[in-house]
Each structure stands twice: as C-alpha cells, then as structure tokens.
Amino acid sequence: MSDETPGPDPERAETEDRGDAYGLDAAQVDAILAAVEAGAQDRLLELLAPLHAADTADLLEQIGPADREKLIRLWGDGFDGEVLTELEEGVRDEVLEVLDRKTLAQAVQDMETDDLVYLVEDLEAEEQDQILQHLEDADRHAVEASLQYDEDTAGRLMSREMVICPPHWTVGDAIDFMRAHEDLPETFYKVILADARMHVVGTVALGTIMAHRRDTALRELADTSPRLIPVDQSYEDVAYAFNQYHMVSAPVVDGDGRLVGVITIDDAMEVLEDEAEEDMKLLAGVGDEEISDTVWETARARFPWLAVNLVTAIVASLVISLFEATIAAIVALAVLMPIVASMGGNAATQTLTVAVRALATRDLTRANAMRIVRREALVGAGNGIAFALIVGVVGVIWFGTPMLGVVLGVAMVINLFVAGLSGILIPMALSKLGIDPALASGTFVTTVTDVVGFFAFLGLAAALLL
Amino acid sequence: MSDETPGPDPERAETEDRGDAYGLDAAQVDAILAAVEAGAQDRLLELLAPLHAADTADLLEQIGPADREKLIRLWGDGFDGEVLTELEEGVRDEVLEVLDRKTLAQAVQDMETDDLVYLVEDLEAEEQDQILQHLEDADRHAVEASLQYDEDTAGRLMSREMVICPPHWTVGDAIDFMRAHEDLPETFYKVILADARMHVVGTVALGTIMAHRRDTALRELADTSPRLIPVDQSYEDVAYAFNQYHMVSAPVVDGDGRLVGVITIDDAMEVLEDEAEEDMKLLAGVGDEEISDTVWETARARFPWLAVNLVTAIVASLVISLFEATIAAIVALAVLMPIVASMGGNAATQTLTVAVRALATRDLTRANAMRIVRREALVGAGNGIAFALIVGVVGVIWFGTPMLGVVLGVAMVINLFVAGLSGILIPMALSKLGIDPALASGTFVTTVTDVVGFFAFLGLAAALLL
Structure with missing residues (x-):
C-alpha cells in the first residue's frame, strides 16, 4: 500500500503503476x-x-x-x-x-x-x-x-434524456438547438434523428457533426440503420449487442417502433461485468451475495447449494456401499477410489466452464455444437489415456498388484471420457431447456463423474480382482 | 432459432426478444x-x-x-x-x-x-x-x-488518433479546426487540451462544446483534472478505472507527463470482460483456451492442471492409507468418507470464488480483510454445525451406529470451518505474494479440505470407534 495522498490529482497518474493505482x-x-x-x-x-x-x-x-x-x-x-x-x-x-x-x-x-x-x-x-x-x-x-417495464429489461436501463432532431435539420440547426437547450443530458455521444411519429430515422455521432459545415444536412451524415434496442429486451442481450458491435449508445424503441429512450455504453458495461460475475459465482454455487453481506445472510444463501451437494455426495456414497464387500476384501480400493472421482470432477469442471462461457458469449452454437462435443469427448479420452498410464504405474508401484494398476487405469479412461461428454452435453441441454447452464450444471456434472468414477473403479475391481 | 433474415435492418430490432436477438x-x-x-x-x-x-x-x-x-x-x-x-x-x-x-x-x-x-x-x-x-x-x-510498450499495458491499448487543441482556443476555434481536419478519429468523445509541451491541461466533452457559444473559451468548459492513464499501466488497472469511474475516454501520458494517446471505453470494456473470463477459467483450471482450439491444443493445455490435481488427489489418498486398518475394521467409513471431503471442497470453492472476485474488483482490502476472514470462519462453522446435525442423523439411520453419526458430524464441522478459513486466507496470501489468486488457489484449497476432511473423519473414527 502507498502512503501517497490520492485524489483526482493529474500528477498521481504519472506515478508508477503499483497495482493499486486506483x-x-x-x-x-x-x-x-x-x-x-x-x-x-x-x-x-x-x-x-x-x-x-x-x-x-x-x-x-x-x-x-x-x-x-x-x-x-x-x-x-x-x-x-x-x-x-x-x-x-x-x-x-x-x-x-x-x-x-x-x-x-x-x-x-x-x-x-x-x-x-x-x-x-x-x-x-x-x-x-x-x-x-x-x-x-x-x-x-x-x-x-x-x-x-419488466426488471432486467432495456426499459429499466435506458435514460430518457436524449437529443432528438428532426431529420430535415442541418448541422447548423442541431448546433443552434443544443446551444439554446438548457438541460442537455450529462453525457451523450449521438444525436438521434426521429420523424414526427418518433420513429428513428438515423443517428449522427457528435464527432461527425463537428467535422462538417453548418449547411450540411444531418441526414447525409447519419447512420441510417442503427441497431435499435427493443424496450423489452433483456439486460443480457443489450450487453451482448454493445460488446459484440462496439456500440457507444443505442436508441431504445417500444413495440410500435417509437423512440422511448437511449442506452449508453457505461450502463451496458456494468451489465456485461455483472453477467460474467454472475456466471462465475453460479458455477461455484454462490448466488448474488456480496462481500459486505452479514454472516447470517451469507450462511443462509450458501446453505441450499451445500444441501444439493450433500445429496449428490450421498448418491456417490450409495454407489460405494454397493461394493462394501469388495472394499472389505481389498482395502487399497478405499485408498485409491477418490483419485478416479477427483480427476473426473476436475476434468468435467474444465469442460463445463468453457462450455458455460461459450454459451454466454454465444460462441457455442448449432453451427459448431457437434464439433465441440466430439472435441471434448476426444480430449477426455486422450487425457484419460495419459493419466491412466500414470496412475496405473502409481497403483502398481504403491500396492504391488499389476491388476490393480489396470483397474485404476481403465476406470480413469472411462471417467475422463464421461467427464468430457457430460461437461459439454449437460450445459448444452440445460441451455436448450431455457435453464441457465451456470446455475445447475456443476451439480449434475460432478454427480455423474462421482458415480461413474466410483462405479467403474469398484465394479472393475470386483470383476477382476476378487 | 428464427428463419427471419437478419442484418442491420431497423425493423428487426422491433421483433420480440427471442434470446438470439443478435x-x-x-x-x-x-x-x-x-x-x-x-x-x-x-x-x-x-x-x-x-x-x-x-x-x-x-x-x-x-x-x-x-x-x-x-x-x-x-x-x-x-x-x-x-x-x-x-x-x-x-x-x-x-x-x-x-x-x-x-x-x-x-x-x-x-x-x-x-x-x-x-x-x-x-x-x-x-x-x-x-x-x-x-x-x-x-x-x-x-x-x-x-x-x-510492454504487452498488456496502456501503451498497447491506446489509439494515437485524437483531437488536441491548445488551451487558449474557443469553442469556435475547435469547431473550425475539426471541420477543416480531414482525418478525424473514427470515434472520439472528448477534445484534449494540451499545452506546447504536450502536457494535458484538461478535456472537454463534445456534448459540452456543442452546448456553448462559439466565443466561449474551451478552458472554461474543461474538466481540468481528468484522470490520466500512465502509458505503462496494466490493462487490468485501466479497465478498473474505466469501470469504477464510468469513464468514456482518457488521455494516456508517458513518464514525463506528455500526452501520447487516448484510450476509449470500448477498448476498456473488452479488457474488463477478458479479465472476468480469465479469472473464471483459471478457477476451473483452464488457461486461455478458446472454443475453436483443436483437440490436441485443448488436451495439452488442460493436462498440467489435471496433473496438479492428480498430485493433490494422491496426497489425499496417502492420508487415507494411514487409516487402512481402521477402514478394514469398519468398511462403512470408506462409504461415508467422501461426503466430508466433498462438502469441504464445495464450501471452500464458494468462499474462494467470492474472495477471488472481491480481490479482482478491489472490494476486499486491508480495511475489511479481518472482518471478512472472521465472517468466512463463522459461516463455515455455522453451516458446518447445520450439516453436522443432518449427516449425523443420516449416518446413524444408515448404519445404526450412533457414534459413527457423531464422528461424521464432528468431522463435518471441522472441515467446513477449515474450508471457510482456507477459502479466504489462501487467495489473500497469494494476492499479497503477487500471484494471481485465481490461478493457484483452487488447488491449494481443495487439497486442504481433502486432507483435513479425510484426516478428521478417519482419525476420529480410529480414536472413537475402534
């Protein structure tokens, strides 16, 4: 931490970047x-x-x-x-x-x-x-x-303060109007051209107005097909549009196409960050908690996610209990079985996170879905084989039973393959059903890898080692 | 999916929001x-x-x-x-x-x-x-x-196309200059006032220029202490500043305070989203892979993370192997032990994710660190007690041994308490050491909860049940 006095002093920006420059x-x-x-x-x-x-x-x-x-x-x-x-x-x-x-x-x-x-x-x-x-x-x-307007829609995000000009105005008309206007929006980047029925005819960037002579018609300078935001569009779609198309401000229109407001990039930026943060927290089983929440609020908010995890952990335990006799005969199985489950859980989380993010940024679509599923299956199988060889050797060296190494290796290939497939297919399926894949995927996926991991390892052991 | 022809047609924005509006x-x-x-x-x-x-x-x-x-x-x-x-x-x-x-x-x-x-x-x-x-x-x-300039610093992000005016100019001078200037930047929101030595004197928003008479001095309209971005400042700090202070564009200055470029919000927005995405992926053990990477690239990139996990899983197995005799005597322990470890891992991940995010957004600082650590410890202990009661009952009902329920419950309290503490302390320590907490925390934290979970449960069982 620095002991320098901060504040909006231009000098301080010139000091070295110390990681807490702001x-x-x-x-x-x-x-x-x-x-x-x-x-x-x-x-x-x-x-x-x-x-x-x-x-x-x-x-x-x-x-x-x-x-x-x-x-x-x-x-x-x-x-x-x-x-x-x-x-x-x-x-x-x-x-x-x-x-x-x-x-x-x-x-x-x-x-x-x-x-x-x-x-x-x-x-x-x-x-x-x-x-x-x-x-x-x-x-x-x-x-x-x-x-x-509904919560989390453009209607809530938009500002009603905007500069609207009739389409027949010139640069000079617009400048005179703005000079005469007492109450201009605090920040605005574009003038909106709208006809008498408040239909948007185009937008003109302030920089463009500045760059032209007073007698130039605004219509000549306008972007005549700006992207319009429907007033009932979700926050998420608004943020996506701003990010994807590098928009700075966009007119908002109602169901009849009438201009009702304007959204600027600073609002969209906030939403965009919120969405990414939300996905990150949902994946970890945390809701919209904030660092300033109290102990009680935090504990209560996290309880349901842990409860769901308890159920899935008990399901995994039930699978293990099917093989109590096997474990009683070979205790080494109890020592090694968490390895298979843990590796599966991690591999699945890797795939899942990439999938959830790609769905959120719309990089995973019908056009590439099949190719991505195939890729994840192959990656799972590939890393499965690599780690099968490693853990197989570890198993043999540790316990001196070659067949135990084989069981461990084969279970690893199976579980990493399943991890890859479930890590991609489950979020895709949830997304198709209209459920936020960040919300529920983690639980489903790790349940699958726990169950498959324990079942494959203990089942193979029962079949091959007893 | 819709069969409507998309494109920059203003009409389409008026159609209903179908989740694939863009x-x-x-x-x-x-x-x-x-x-x-x-x-x-x-x-x-x-x-x-x-x-x-x-x-x-x-x-x-x-x-x-x-x-x-x-x-x-x-x-x-x-x-x-x-x-x-x-x-x-x-x-x-x-x-x-x-x-x-x-x-x-x-x-x-x-x-x-x-x-x-x-x-x-x-x-x-x-x-x-x-x-x-x-x-x-x-x-x-x-x-x-x-x-x-170094990678990932403001110097790489800035544009050199900007509109600079001498501080003594009037609104009229600025407008005339821009009208005469052939090659204005594609998008710009502010005019920068700089003296002969290229030191920034202030900035004037285009909207403000528009709103004033030609004879108004720019200096009168200027924000005379704009936040300046040092050219060697990291991407992360630049994005933080734009987001925190709702900036639209900012002058970039070199070590001598001379204006060298300008950064606009669209660039900062991209960085901001990249940072959030990076943290999310790092937490899941995924590097900067993209959905379009090949099988080989993906498998190779994920291998090291899985290898680290394998090491930690083996460490956990070593802990279990200390208690082989105990498990041989009571096989039910093998059935129940993954529950304690799994709950600890999940609780730790919850805390960890909130901590990593709060560190990234600078909401976790020296001012509140102690309070947050205490909160996480209490949340861990609180949920630990709640789940101890639940799993204790489950253990008793399932296996009919009251003492097994007690062991399970006590191990749960210990592990969730440790999960809360390690989930907050480990990322804070890494951050203090200058290591990205998103990168390495997950591995450390789950190793801790696995080891503590297995050790507490099996150790208590050995002490109380044998």
Missing part, C-alpha cells in the same frame, strides 16, 4: 475512520471531498456497520446522492435507513433518471414513494414510467 | 456454408455483406477449418480487414495463412492503429513485417511505437 488507499481509510471516531466533521468532509462517488461507496462497503452509520450521520446534509447508485444493495438499504429525509430529498434531486430507477427499483413500495415524492414532476414521471 | 442465425450459417460448398462467390458476398465484422468473425470461428479456408479463398479480395481484429488468435493465424498477400495489404490499410497493434502484437516478427510493410509510413511508425 481506488482507496489504506492510509486514507484509516484517516477517514479516525475522523469519524473523533466526530471531526470538517476533517471528514475534507477527506471525502476529493473522492469519486464510486470510491466513497467502496469505503462504505468496506467499513463495519457501526462505523458506516456514524460516518453517514457525521457527513450530514452534504451527503452525495451519487454514492447511493454505486452501493451494493445490502449496504445501500442500511444507508437509506440512516439518512435523514431532508438529506435524501436533496441527494436525489440532481440524479439522472436512469440512476434513479436503479436506485429505487429494488426498494419496497413505501421507501420508493418516500424518494419519488422528493422529485420534480418530470423526473418522477420518467422514473415511474421506467418502473412499468 | 449474432448469427443458424439458417444464415447454413446458407453461407452452402454457398461456400457450391463455390458461389456472388451468393457468398451477398450473404456476408450485411454482417458486422464481429458476426463474420464468429462465423469463421464456428465453422470447421476446411470450410474456413474455402470461405476465405472464395471471399477473395473483398475480404474485410476488420474481421481480423475480431477473431480469436488461433483462428486468426489460420486465416492469415490463407489470405493472399495482396488482399491482406488492402485489408490492413484502412484499420485504426490500435486495431493494427492488436492484430500484429501476437504475430511472429516475420509475419509482423509482412503486414507492416503494407502500411503507410505514418501508420507503420505509430504501430511500431506502440509495440515498444
């Missing part, structure tokens, strides 16, 4: 906590002033609940509303409870409507009303309109 | 493959014309190598250079080999320098030269300059 510095957190502890409001405000709202939110997430409450109270009515949009849900709810109504009312008034929607959508109706009542009528209506 | 359509792939098979060049060109380069790249990745080669040859000199920047490495190398030199020369001439850098950086020196020799001098020098 974000909060431990010394800073300590100083802020000391100010909170001492009840030194001026000092606190001075320390918070240079922080970006996202960093302040991280700070609130990282300190304990008691410090959090003290900090919010000490911060008082200078509280920055943008921090609310950067907080994760659990911490945000705590902060909302601590904030006094007047501060909250002030904090929300300057927010953009898409941030407001993000802020209130998870709140209970009563809390929603408390926030909405502080807004100006236009903003409140915009937020309420967005909340009419 | 990307390639199976019918389209079939049609393209049929055209390739028939050698129908006109038909092929007609089918490829409406596709975005990213979709064409996906198509090339999804079809087999033989079809790929035929398609490229049939496409001929109309080949779209942008496709090269969208392809994953393995497929791109294949395409580069098939492309004839003249087509390649044409294809690279229109590309932006950051795309060119991305294209050539992984190529061997000889192939690099082949591409570079086709570029205009200015472009070639720009690419060669970028290649001087």
Whole structure:
C-alpha cells in the first residue's frame, strides 16, 4: 500500500503503476475512520471531498456497520446522492435507513433518471414513494414510467434524456438547438434523428457533426440503420449487442417502433461485468451475495447449494456401499477410489466452464455444437489415456498388484471420457431447456463423474480382482 | 432459432426478444456454408455483406477449418480487414495463412492503429513485417511505437488518433479546426487540451462544446483534472478505472507527463470482460483456451492442471492409507468418507470464488480483510454445525451406529470451518505474494479440505470407534 495522498490529482497518474493505482488507499481509510471516531466533521468532509462517488461507496462497503452509520450521520446534509447508485444493495438499504429525509430529498434531486430507477427499483413500495415524492414532476414521471417495464429489461436501463432532431435539420440547426437547450443530458455521444411519429430515422455521432459545415444536412451524415434496442429486451442481450458491435449508445424503441429512450455504453458495461460475475459465482454455487453481506445472510444463501451437494455426495456414497464387500476384501480400493472421482470432477469442471462461457458469449452454437462435443469427448479420452498410464504405474508401484494398476487405469479412461461428454452435453441441454447452464450444471456434472468414477473403479475391481 | 433474415435492418430490432436477438442465425450459417460448398462467390458476398465484422468473425470461428479456408479463398479480395481484429488468435493465424498477400495489404490499410497493434502484437516478427510493410509510413511508425510498450499495458491499448487543441482556443476555434481536419478519429468523445509541451491541461466533452457559444473559451468548459492513464499501466488497472469511474475516454501520458494517446471505453470494456473470463477459467483450471482450439491444443493445455490435481488427489489418498486398518475394521467409513471431503471442497470453492472476485474488483482490502476472514470462519462453522446435525442423523439411520453419526458430524464441522478459513486466507496470501489468486488457489484449497476432511473423519473414527 502507498502512503501517497490520492485524489483526482493529474500528477498521481504519472506515478508508477503499483497495482493499486486506483481506488482507496489504506492510509486514507484509516484517516477517514479516525475522523469519524473523533466526530471531526470538517476533517471528514475534507477527506471525502476529493473522492469519486464510486470510491466513497467502496469505503462504505468496506467499513463495519457501526462505523458506516456514524460516518453517514457525521457527513450530514452534504451527503452525495451519487454514492447511493454505486452501493451494493445490502449496504445501500442500511444507508437509506440512516439518512435523514431532508438529506435524501436533496441527494436525489440532481440524479439522472436512469440512476434513479436503479436506485429505487429494488426498494419496497413505501421507501420508493418516500424518494419519488422528493422529485420534480418530470423526473418522477420518467422514473415511474421506467418502473412499468419488466426488471432486467432495456426499459429499466435506458435514460430518457436524449437529443432528438428532426431529420430535415442541418448541422447548423442541431448546433443552434443544443446551444439554446438548457438541460442537455450529462453525457451523450449521438444525436438521434426521429420523424414526427418518433420513429428513428438515423443517428449522427457528435464527432461527425463537428467535422462538417453548418449547411450540411444531418441526414447525409447519419447512420441510417442503427441497431435499435427493443424496450423489452433483456439486460443480457443489450450487453451482448454493445460488446459484440462496439456500440457507444443505442436508441431504445417500444413495440410500435417509437423512440422511448437511449442506452449508453457505461450502463451496458456494468451489465456485461455483472453477467460474467454472475456466471462465475453460479458455477461455484454462490448466488448474488456480496462481500459486505452479514454472516447470517451469507450462511443462509450458501446453505441450499451445500444441501444439493450433500445429496449428490450421498448418491456417490450409495454407489460405494454397493461394493462394501469388495472394499472389505481389498482395502487399497478405499485408498485409491477418490483419485478416479477427483480427476473426473476436475476434468468435467474444465469442460463445463468453457462450455458455460461459450454459451454466454454465444460462441457455442448449432453451427459448431457437434464439433465441440466430439472435441471434448476426444480430449477426455486422450487425457484419460495419459493419466491412466500414470496412475496405473502409481497403483502398481504403491500396492504391488499389476491388476490393480489396470483397474485404476481403465476406470480413469472411462471417467475422463464421461467427464468430457457430460461437461459439454449437460450445459448444452440445460441451455436448450431455457435453464441457465451456470446455475445447475456443476451439480449434475460432478454427480455423474462421482458415480461413474466410483462405479467403474469398484465394479472393475470386483470383476477382476476378487 | 428464427428463419427471419437478419442484418442491420431497423425493423428487426422491433421483433420480440427471442434470446438470439443478435449474432448469427443458424439458417444464415447454413446458407453461407452452402454457398461456400457450391463455390458461389456472388451468393457468398451477398450473404456476408450485411454482417458486422464481429458476426463474420464468429462465423469463421464456428465453422470447421476446411470450410474456413474455402470461405476465405472464395471471399477473395473483398475480404474485410476488420474481421481480423475480431477473431480469436488461433483462428486468426489460420486465416492469415490463407489470405493472399495482396488482399491482406488492402485489408490492413484502412484499420485504426490500435486495431493494427492488436492484430500484429501476437504475430511472429516475420509475419509482423509482412503486414507492416503494407502500411503507410505514418501508420507503420505509430504501430511500431506502440509495440515498444510492454504487452498488456496502456501503451498497447491506446489509439494515437485524437483531437488536441491548445488551451487558449474557443469553442469556435475547435469547431473550425475539426471541420477543416480531414482525418478525424473514427470515434472520439472528448477534445484534449494540451499545452506546447504536450502536457494535458484538461478535456472537454463534445456534448459540452456543442452546448456553448462559439466565443466561449474551451478552458472554461474543461474538466481540468481528468484522470490520466500512465502509458505503462496494466490493462487490468485501466479497465478498473474505466469501470469504477464510468469513464468514456482518457488521455494516456508517458513518464514525463506528455500526452501520447487516448484510450476509449470500448477498448476498456473488452479488457474488463477478458479479465472476468480469465479469472473464471483459471478457477476451473483452464488457461486461455478458446472454443475453436483443436483437440490436441485443448488436451495439452488442460493436462498440467489435471496433473496438479492428480498430485493433490494422491496426497489425499496417502492420508487415507494411514487409516487402512481402521477402514478394514469398519468398511462403512470408506462409504461415508467422501461426503466430508466433498462438502469441504464445495464450501471452500464458494468462499474462494467470492474472495477471488472481491480481490479482482478491489472490494476486499486491508480495511475489511479481518472482518471478512472472521465472517468466512463463522459461516463455515455455522453451516458446518447445520450439516453436522443432518449427516449425523443420516449416518446413524444408515448404519445404526450412533457414534459413527457423531464422528461424521464432528468431522463435518471441522472441515467446513477449515474450508471457510482456507477459502479466504489462501487467495489473500497469494494476492499479497503477487500471484494471481485465481490461478493457484483452487488447488491449494481443495487439497486442504481433502486432507483435513479425510484426516478428521478417519482419525476420529480410529480414536472413537475402534
């Protein structure tokens, strides 16, 4: 950690990359906590002033609940509303409870409507009303309109603040309009050309407008077939489109093709990262937990996944119990059997992860499905044979029984082959059934490799060694 | 799948969201493959014309190598250079080999320098030269300059095409300059104010320029302390900054603080997604493999991870072998022991995944480390007790030996507690040592839970049941 004072000072960007070039510095957190502890409001405000709202939110997430409450109270009515949009849900709810109504009312008034929607959508109706009542009528209506759309759809993600021009305007008309317009969106990259019925005729990038003479017709400069986002499109599809087509902003249209809003890349970027994180956590049997969740929330959230795993572990045990007599005769089998199951589980997880990711990024499709399944089967069989030779030798050396080495080797080939096949076929099947393959694949797949691993190894042993 | 003809038709965005609203359509792939098979060049060109380069790249990745080669040859000199920047490495190398030199020369001439850098950086020196020799001098020098910077640093990610204005200019000066300038960057969102020594004085968003009168001084409109990206900053830090601070573009400066380029959000978005994907794959023991890799490449890449797992599985087996006599006396132990190990492995993976993600997103820091470690220990112990009760009862009912239930239960508490602790402490320690926690944590952690699980269960059984 560095002891340099951070903040939005251009000089600091010139210092060497130390792996913590951004974000909060431990010394800073300590100083802020000391100010909170001492009840030194001026000092606190001075320390918070240079922080970006996202960093302040991280700070609130990282300190304990008691410090959090003290900090919010000490911060008082200078509280920055943008921090609310950067907080994760659990911490945000705590902060909302601590904030006094007047501060909250002030904090929300300057927010953009898409941030407001993000802020209130998870709140209970009563809390929603408390926030909405502080807004100006236009903003409140915009937020309420967005909340009419389904969760996790473009309607919730879009902003209603946009610059729309009639298609017959010139560059000069557009510039004059923007100069005269008091309330332009905070960030916008394109002007949208729409006709009287609000149908999108095209979009013109600001850079393009800048590069042309005042008398140039906007229509001449426009991208006349921009990708339009249907207002009911899922977050996932929106993020995919932005990422795939390197989009910066896109008009959102309703079922009748009328322009209702605009989505910008920063929103899409957030969704894209969330989706990747979600898949990663689902694969590991973790829901949408956050690092700031309490012990109770975390334990409760993880319990169901462990319970499912317990069931599959018991299924595997049942398979073993079929061979109790075999194990009683040759105890070495009990020593070696976890190796086959473990290797199968790992090989399957490798295949599974690649498959889940490829499904999410739409790199695994009907066009290559058969080839990928064949590949995974061959990879499984290939590595199966390689490891069969290794463990076969290990088995012989360790226990001095050549046939035990053969059993171990053959079981390994079988299980790695099955691991490859189930690692690809199970997520594909779940995806086809409309189930998120990241959610359920892991359990199915490791159950298969445990059962097959124990059954193949102990079954072969019973047949060949007794 | 839909049989509708896709393409950049605004109408299609109005159709319902079917989960495959974007990307390639199976019918389209079939049609393209049929055209390739028939050698129908006109038909092929007609089918490829409406596709975005990213979709064409996906198509090339999804079809087999033989079809790929035929398609490229049939496409001929109309080949779209942008496709090269969208392809994953393995497929791109294949395409580069098939492309004839003249087509390649044409294809690279229109590309932006950051795309060119991305294209050539992984190529061997000889192939690099082949591409570079086709570029205009200015472009070639720009690419060669970028290649001087280390891999995976801002210098490789930035574009040298930017709009720089002297700080004393007015809005009118900037607009006149851009109108007169032939070769503006393809996309840009901000004008950079830099002094004669190329030190960044501020940035002005295009939207802000548009919104003000011609005689307004740019300096008045500027963000005078923009976050600057050091040219040697890692990809990871760059992506973090864009995501954390909702940046759209950022000036890149060298060690002397001189402006050398600009990074835009689309590049950062790609890096951000790559980082999340990389962590996800590393956790599963998969390197940077792609779905289009061959059987041999895939098997070879996965072998080392499986080999490490084999070693850890053998270590676990060695622990079991310490208790051969105990198992020989009570075979039920062999049946039940995988349950304890499996639950520990799963609980550890849950903790580990959250920890790795929190380290990557910098949500796990010195400020909250102790609290999170305590939380994970408590969660482990809590779920340990819950599952101890369940498996204890299962053990008693199944085998009718109360003491076996007690052994199973106590071993479960111990292993889930250890799973929680090792799941958080091991990635934190690796991160402190400068090792990517996603890379190595999984192996360490599951070795710990296997060893502890088997040792606790069999050791307790030896002590209490014999």
